[in-house]
Amino acid sequence: MSTQQERAIRIEAPGGPEAMRLVDVSVGEPGPGEVRIRHRACGINFIDVYHRTGMYPLPLPAGIGMEGAGVVEAVGEGVTHLRAGDRAAYASPPPGSYATARVLPAKCVVKLPEAIDFETGAAMMLKGLTVQYLLRRTLPQGGLKVGDYVLFHAAAGGVGLIACQWARALNLNLIGTAGSDEKCALALTNGAAHTINYAREDFVAKVRELTGGAGVKVVYDSVGKDTFERSLDCLQPLGLLANFGSSSGPVPPFNLGMLAAKGSLYVTRPTLFTHIATREATQLMADDLFAMVASGQVKIPVERRYALADAAQAHRDLEARKTTGCSVLLPQGA
Numbered sequence: 241m242s243t244q245q246e247r248a249i250r251i252e253a254p255g256g257p258e259a260m261r262l263v264d265v266s267v268g269e270p271g272p273g274e275v276r277i278r279h280r281a282c283g284i285n286f287i288d289v290y291h292r293t294g295m296y297p298l299p300l301p302a303g304i305g306m307e308g309a310g311v312v313e314a315v316g317e318g319v320t321h322l323r324a325g326d327r328a329a330y331a332s333p334p335p336g337s338y339a340t341a342r343v344l345p346a347k348c349v350v351k352l353p354e355a356i357d358f359e360t361g362a363a364m365m366l367k368g369l370t371v372q373y374l375l376r377r378t379l380p381q382g383g384l385k386v387g388d389y390v391l392f393h394a395a396a397g398g399v400g401l402i403a404c405q406w407a408r409a410l411n412l413n414l415i416g417t418a419g420s421d422e423k424c425a426l427a428l429t430n431g432a433a434h435t436i437n438y439a440r441e442d443f444v445a446k447v448r449e450l451t452g453g454a455g456v457k458v459v460y461d462s463v464g465k466d467t468f469e470r471s472l473d474c475l476q477p478l479g480l481l482a483n484f485g486s487s488s489g490p491v492p493p494f495n496l497g498m499l500a501a502k503g504s505l506y507v508t509r510p511t512l513f514t515h516i517a518t519r520e521a522t523q524l525m526a527d528d529l530f531a532m533v534a535s536g537q538v539k540i541p542v543e544r545r546y547a548l549a550d551a552a553q554a555h556r557d558l559e560a561r562k563t564t565g566c567s568v569l570l571p572q573g574a
């Protein structure tokens with residue numbers, strides 16, 4: 241039994257950032273198929289905001305955080321791919337990574353290559369595996385070819401900056417949107433072929449202009465409510481809209497016939513957790529991500545670090561669109 245007193249963020253009820261409290265917890269031994277990990281860094285993601293606010297309801301009281309990196313302390317029965325002492329990282333349910341240590345299912349926990357530090361590991365799993373399944377598996381009819389145009393909203397965010405780099409490595413023409421000129425410049429530096437400041441430019445008109453009127457084959461849209469319908473107007477006939485997030489709010493119900501009228505369009509609403517449902521799938525995707533990072537083609541942009549006790553401030557900054565790239569919580573000293 242781990243006798244050490246641990247600290248973790250908990251919510252008793254959904255609410256604003258202040259709903260997150262740093263409390264003492266005890267962390268037991270891992271059960272069958274589980275692992276206990278001592279975090280060296282914890283990733284911050286927009287899904288943590290959906291959990292905290294109740295947009296994605298959780299059984300209460302609940303932990304927050306789906307991404308982390310650290311050292312394995314103990315493994316439960318049946319876990320063969322990890323051992324005590326291994327450096328490891330994960331994106332995994334259930335929420336609870338905002339903590340000094342925790343027990344969680346081992347299925348989505350992978351060994352972290354020596355060359356990747358803990359902060360990078362904590363920042364890259366949920367966001368990098370998301371880009372992996374988007375650009376490699378969430379594709380239009382016939383797939384994507386060198387030189388194809390795709391539109392990626394919020395391109396200067398955590399997922400966004402990884403997507404810009406990965407798309408460049410695949411020789412795709414990624415058009416990135418972002419909410420300020422500074423963010424647009426950052427997306428360009430990271431590999432976007434073009435950017436659009438959607439706070440002041442009409443992104444539909446601009447996409448049409450950039451693609452010679454043709455439109456893009458795919459829109460990767462994590463903004464949701466504010467962009468959904470106009471994203472459809474950026475697509476070629478038979479194009480694909482992947483709505484993978486709702487940072488501005490959920491997409492309201494819409495008339496399916498609209499997809500016919502706009503050119504026999506496809507719409508999907510994917511989540512990473514379907515893609516990493518098995519240990520084998522998680523490892524395959526993680527290997528691809530690690531190879532992209534090891535080759536230098538994708539650099540994980542850890543821009544902000546917060547103490548675990550400052551999780552509320554980290555959420556305020558994320559929701560106020562103040563952040564670019566990835567942010568992590570550092571549990572040492574909590």
Ligand SMILES: NC(=O)c1ccc[n+]([C@@H]2O[C@H](COP(=O)([O-])OP(=O)(O)OC[C@H]3O[C@@H](n4cnc5c(N)ncnc54)[C@H](OP(=O)(O)O)[C@@H]3O)[C@@H](O)[C@H]2O)c1
Nearest residue numbers: 285286394397398399418419462484485486488511512561
């Ligand atoms: N489905 C999945 O598998 C999956 C997995 C990972 C992430 N996601 C989604 O991907 C998105 C990006 O996640 P992330 O953690 O990397 O966050 P992030 O992109 O670093 O932050 C969200 C960004 O969304 C933009 N945004 C647009 N409207 C907004 C609004 N009303 N309020 C707040 N932000 C707004 C902001 O960029 P601008 O100022 O440039 O507009 C903001 O910086 C999120 O929607 C998340 O839920 C989905």
